[in-house]
Amino acid sequence: MPRTVNPSDFQDKRKEVPDNEYARTIPCNQLSVSAPFHWLSLGLHDFIRMPFISAFYGFCFMLAAVGIVLLVQWQGTHLVVMPSLVVYMLIGPFLALGLYDASWEREKGHNASLLHSMKAIGRNSTSQWTFAVFLAIAMIFWMRIAALLHVLYPSVEGAPLTEFLPFLITGSVVGFVLACIVFSVSAFSIPLMMERRVDIMTAVFSSFNAVKSNIPAMIVWAGLICGGILIGFATYGIGMLFTMPILGYGTWHAYHATIKKKH
Template sequence: MPRTVNSDDFRKKHEVRDQDYAKTIPCNQLSVSAPFHWLALGLHDLIRMPIISAFYGLCFTAAAVAIVLLVEWQGTHLVIMPSLVVYMLIGPFLALGLYDAAWERERGHKPSLFHSMKAIGRNSTSQWAFAVLLAVAMIFWMRIAALLHALYPSVQGAPLTEFAPFLITGSVVGAVIAAVIFSISAFSIPLMMERRVDIMTAVFTSFNAVKSNIPAMIVWALIICGGILIGFATYGIGMMVTMPILGYGTWHAYHATIKKKHHP
């Protein structure tokens, strides 16, 4: 005798779990002022977790100082992009420790440096894949920059008008690539750490969240760029403060933007 079909059958059949591949987790709508709240929360975490913040701040500082010294040693800016590729590989894993510490504190636990370091292995396959994706994106950016260099004036001391095609094209292409990289990376790492999702789910979710909150994300991107510029302008020393604040702030941004599991 055939079984009666009811609506629950279809609901269960189409129900999507966090472990499903390449889904897009819904996001919340944010106000333009939200990034400043995340920044304030990051500063608060920095004050409450000085040892963990100092450790990861020193790690980011060491990486930044190495890049600055390498540029000065080589006497050319051409080593900056390769150095940033390496930075793209190690940066996400350093940020994981900050996300874990903020997560532990958010849950009412006492954060520890050892526990934060173990966050690297929480979803290592997807995390390494994402780090490689960022590195490949940076290499692609380098190749595009090399091609655009053909527009550079061949005569030394050429007038500004001859630089215009190079400057305009380079700025537009760079802005587009930077926007794409920011969109896919804004929330990917904390999402992979907390929910252990696959890389495509993290990328799709992050891209959708940024696309749905462009004004707030522009503000947040400018804050991040400002923090990084301050760090490099101070020969990396400023990153001892700016990077932990931005790391903690990113965790709070992720929790404010991506809907929780129990949300429809």
């Protein structure tokens, strides 16, 4: 339930509010544009220090990517790509949870274990499942928008490039806007829900605020993530063995560097 607003809250804007308050925004730090490269280097360090855990989760991500590629080849159509990506959006956050937990354990000076990282799925599972479903719904919505935009696709075979421009421009703009929204609300939501057990709205608001407040750094970080995923699919999933664990660990370090810690 939302808390009751007291007049004293407006007199002291620095007043600390408990983490279990519903739908609030946790403040963020200001980041330099080079910060994402530091997160990536920390992720690589964790990858080297935890080879068994890295290999396990990297293999899981690889299997998911290979499954999508094989399904496309078997069906002989790219229409199955979007439904496969919906499934990927559902399982991806939970695989990433294990990587976040492993980095968190190392950060605390503990010995990270695969079993402990797998138990991270049980931390704040209600909010995490809700968020995974939200991502899947967002992907389905994206698919429906893409289908509607095909109205702009030229009906004549071999049409000149100028007739493709409305479809290409509109599709690119809509896709870019939706991608920015999804990235903004998901950049730090999952690790925030895992570590502090906050509700989904607090996680979404805090993530969106952090991305909005650090746009240059977030553009670089989004580019690195897209590059890692593209490398994974371009190598038929083999690259996922390396890129996804490194990006997963890096995301944890990005979260800790961006979202302000509790006092």
